[in-house]
Amino acid sequence: MPNPTTLTELFLDGIARYGSRPVAMRVKRNGTWEDISYTSLMDQVRAIAFGLRELGVGPGQNVGLLSENRPEWAFIDYACLMNRCADVPVYPTLPAGQISYILRDSGATALFVSSKAQLEKILSIRDPDVLPALRHIIALDDDATGPGVMPLGDLMKRGREAAAKYPRWQDEAREVRPDDLATLIYTSGTTGDPKGVMLTHGNLCSNVVGSATMIELVDGDEALSFLPLSHVFERMAGHYLLYYKGVIINYAQSIDTVSADMLERRPTVVLSVPRLYEKIYARILEGAAKSPVKKKIFDWARAQGDAWTDLTLAGKPVPAFLGFKKGIGDKLVFSKLRERVGGRLRFFVSGGAPLSAEIAKFFYTAGLPIFEGYGLTETSPVITVNTPEAIRMGTVGKPIPGTEVRIAADGEILCRGAQVMKGYYNKPEASREAVDAEGWFHTGDIGEFDRDGFLRITDRKKDIIVTAGGKNIAPQPIENRVKTNPFVLNAVMIGDKRKFPVMLVVPNVESLRAWAASRNLAFADDEAMLGSKDVAEKMEREVKKSLRDLAHFEMPKKVLVVHRDFSIESGELTPTLKVKRRVVEKNYQAQIDALYASGGGGD
Secondary structure, three states: OOOOOOOOHHHHHHHHHOOOOOOEEEEEEEOOEOOOOOOOHHHHHHHHHHHHHHHHOOOEEEEEEEEOHHHHHHHHHHHHHHHEEEEEEEEEOOOOHHHHHHHHHHHHOOOOOHHHHHHHHHHOOOOOOOOOOOOOOEEOOOOOOOEEEEEEEEEEEEEEHHHHHOOOOOHHOOOOOOOOOEEEOOOOOOOOOOOEEEEEEEHHHHHHHHHHHHOOOOOOOEEEEEOOOOOOOHHHHHHHHHHHOOEEEEOOOHHHHHHHHHHHHHHEEEEEOOOHHHHHHHHHHHOOOOOOOHHHHHHHHHHHHHHHHHHHOOOOOOOEEEHHHHHHHHHHHHHHHHHHOOOOOOOEEEEOOOHHHHHHHHHHHOOOOOEEEOOOOOHHEEEEEEEOOOOOOOOOEEEEEEEEEEOOOOOEEEEEOOOOOEEEOOOHHHHHHHHHOOOEEEEEEEEEOOOOOOOEEEEEEHEEOOOOOOOOOOOHHHHOOOOOOOOEEEEEEOOOOOOEEEEEEEOOOOHHHHHHHOOOOOOOOOHHHHOOOOHHHHHHHHHHHHHHOOOOHHOOOEEEEEEOOOOOOOOEEEOOOOOOOHHHHHHHHHHHHHHHHOOOOOO
C-alpha cells in the first residue's frame, strides 16, 4: 500500500489494512477496560460524519472539539476529516474567555463538548453577538445537557438513519487534496493571544510518514495516551502515527492515573513531555535517599550503568567485568523502575520542551531509552528526532526525511519541508514573518549542529537573557541542570536587563522535610519551613552546587524559594506543562524586585 498523502487516505487505508483486528483502542469505563475494534471505529466515525451532514456541517466549515483524551475524540476527528471539515481542538484546561476567543477567531459552526463542566463554560459565553457562527453544540456525556444542546447519541442516531443518502462518502473523502486544510491548532503560546496554525492533510501526513521511518513501531505494540490530543505532538504521534502503524491506543483515565494505567495496560511505547521524566527521576532519587544503604546501592549501580552507557553509545567494547557489574546493578535497581512502568516498555518518546541530558542518560542506563525529538505546532510538529540507531544525549537528533534544517547567521533554527504550515488563520502578516519567501520557517529557537549532524537546542530566541552589563545567558540549559537536583521540582531564571541573574525554585518538600529532620530542625508546618532562613540558605547552596562549573556571569547570584509549584490554573504553565516565564515573572514581581533591592550580586 503506498504512503498516504491525506489523512482521509490514512484513515481508510488503516481500516483496510487492520480491519480484521479485534482491538484498535481501549478505554476504561466503570472500572473495566473496554476494547474498541476497527469495525466499531469505522461505524462510529461514519455515524458522526453523516450526523454532521444532516445538520448542514460539511466541506470548508470549522468544527470545535473541546474534550479530554477519550475514544470519542478520535471518532470526531476522523469524522470531520472524512467530511472535509477542519476541526479546531481546544484544550479542556482553558478558561471560558480563551475558549471564546478561539471559537470566534476560527468561526466554528459546530462544537463538540465532553462534559458537564466543559459545557458550563460554553453556556456562559454562548451569545450570538460574540459567537455568531456557532450553530450547533453536541455533548458527549449523558449528564451534559442544556438548551439547544444535542447529545452525541442523538447525532449518531440521525447519522445512521441517513446512511443511505451518502453512498459515495468514501470516494468523496479520497478526493481530498494534500493542500486542503485539516485542522486549526491554536498555539498555547507563552505570550500574547494564541494564533490558529493552519495544518493541511499533506503537512500532517508527511510528518506521519517521515516519523514512521525514524521510530520503530511493530505489530503487538501498545501505547498509553495521556498528553492532550489538542497538542500537535500527541495529535500527530500519539494519534495518527500510532493508527498508521496499527498500534493499540490505550486512553489513560486522566493525567493523575498514568502510573496506575501503565501497570494495568503495560504499554510498549509511551509519548510524553520532559516533565513526566523529571517527576519519575525525582521520585527515584527521593526513594534512594531514604536510607544510607539504599543510597549506597543506588550510587554504585548508577556508576556501573553510566560507565556501560558511555562505552555503548560511543560504540566501544564493554569489558566483561563491567558488563557483569552492570547486570547486578540492573537487577538491584533498574529492573524495579522497568516494573513500575509495566515491565514491557521498549522506549519513550519526548517532545515539547528540552530534556536534561542527565535524565536521558539515566533512563537509557535503566533500559528505558528516551528518544527526544524537536518540532513546533507550525511544523506538524516533528523536525528532528533521535533514533535507536542514532541517539545522542543533550541533542534532539537528526532531521526526519524530506526536512531541511539550517542555522541562520544569528543562530536561529530554520526549517523547510512538506510539514511547514499553510500559515496563521486570519493573520497574513504574521504568516509572512514566520515563513519567508524561500519557504523557510523561522522557529524562534537558537541551536547548532554538532560535527555528526545532531541538532542541539540552546534556547528560545525570545528567552535569551541580556544582562545590564550586556552578557547573553541562555536560561533553559541552566534551569534543566537545576531541575535534576533532588531538592528542586521546578526552576525559572530571571535577569533580563538586570545587573545579574536570579533563580526562582520550587522546592521538593519531601526532600526538605527529610533534610530538616536529619538536622533536628523543627517547623510548625511546611509553610513555615519554606519561609525559613535555613531553607533559603539550603536552596541557594543546592542551586550553586548544581551549577558549580558555570561562567561567573551565568551563575544566579540569589535564589527565591517559591512556596507552590507552577500550575496551568495560575497561568504559569501551558497545557503541556511548559513554563510561561513572563507570567511567572509577573506573578512574583514584588518578591523578585525585593531580591534585587537587597543588594549584592553583580556580573
